Amino acid sequence: DAMVIQNPRYQVTQFGKPVTLSCSQTLNHNVMYWYQQKSSQAPKLLFHYYDKDFNNEADTPDNFQSRRPNTSFCFLDIRSPGLGDTAMYLCATSLRSMSGPLNQPQHFGDGTRLSIL
Amino acid sequence: SQQGEEDPQALSIQEGENATMNCSYKTSINNLQWYRQNSGRGLVHLILIRSNEREKHSGRLRVTLDTSKKSSSLLITASRAADTASYFCGGGSYIPTFGRGTSLIVHP
Numbered sequence: 001d002a003m004v005i006q007n008p009r010y011q012v013t014q015f016g017k018p019v020t021l022s023c024s025q026t027l028n029h030n031v032m033y034w035y036q037q038k039s040s041q042a043p044k045l046l047f048h049y050y051d052k053d054f055n056n057e058a059d060t061p062d063n064f065q066s067r068r069p070n071t072s073f074c075f076l077d078i079r080s081p082g083l084g085d086t087a088m089y090l091c092a093t094s095l096r097s098m099s100g101p102l103n104q105p106q107h108f109g110d111g112t113r114l115s116i117l
Numbered sequence: 118s119q120q121g122e123e124d125p126q127a128l129s130i131q132e133g134e135n136a137t138m139n140c141s142y143k144t145s146i147n148n149l150q151w152y153r154q155n156s157g158r159g160l161v162h163l164i165l166i167r168s169n170e171r172e173k174h175s176g177r178l179r180v181t182l183d184t185s186k187k188s189s190s191l192l193i194t195a196s197r198a199a200d201t202a203s204y205f206c207g208g209g210s211y212i213p214t215f216g217r218g219t220s221l222i223v224h225p
Contacts, residue, residue: 004159033212040217041217042205042214042215042216042217042218043160043205043215044214045212045214048212088157090159090160092159092160101147101148101211102211102212103147103148103150103207103208103209103211103212103213105150105162105165106152106160106162106213107162108159108160108161109159110157110158110159111157111158111159113157
């Protein structure tokens with residue numbers, strides 16, 4: 001089945017130690033997103049890619065970066081994680097038609113639960 | 118970006134009852150979407166309603182949209198224990214952003 005897969009499902013890392021979360025998709029969607037969701041809070045958009053075009057939300061912390069080497073894969077890099085970065089990180093995809101709106105239905109992975117110790 | 122705000126924050130009902138959740142948004146939209154999130158999982162897209170639609174059905178789900186009041190509602194009829202989840206709305210012409218959701222508990 002076509003899907004969005006996030007690895008790992010659970011990640012524990014030390015304060016300040018760089019960590020990379022990965023997302024892959026078999027949907028061939030041209031838009032990929034990263035969200036941060038803290039406990040009982042709203043998913044917060046960090047950034048998205050429309051094809052290779054990277055878009056950073058204004059309030060995304062500087063130590064959060066992303067890479068999209070090809071259509072299928074997207075990575076979230078946290079350069080120096082702090083305790084406040086403990087959260088669920090969700091990857092999502094959608095298909096945007098040429099010049100069409102971005103607000104198309106999104107397909108989410110099951111997330112990576114990141115704990116910073 | 119648009120933000121959906123869901124209400125109530127929590128809803129607890131018995132199996133078989135109907136569940137109604139509301140969503141308000143701030144500025145104009147071209148569509149509004151509802152998602153479900155089971156505990157520890159990602160969001161699942163449920164239904165999309167366009168700004169020129171007033172009501173939409175999908176199985177046991179019924180969504181209404183009132184653009185004059187900038188509000189939407191999601192009705193789940195004949196609820197089941199498996200409907201226990203958080204429900205989010207998101208709308209706009211850009212990437213939908215979400216509120217804290219409505220946490221629905223359906224007791225068997």
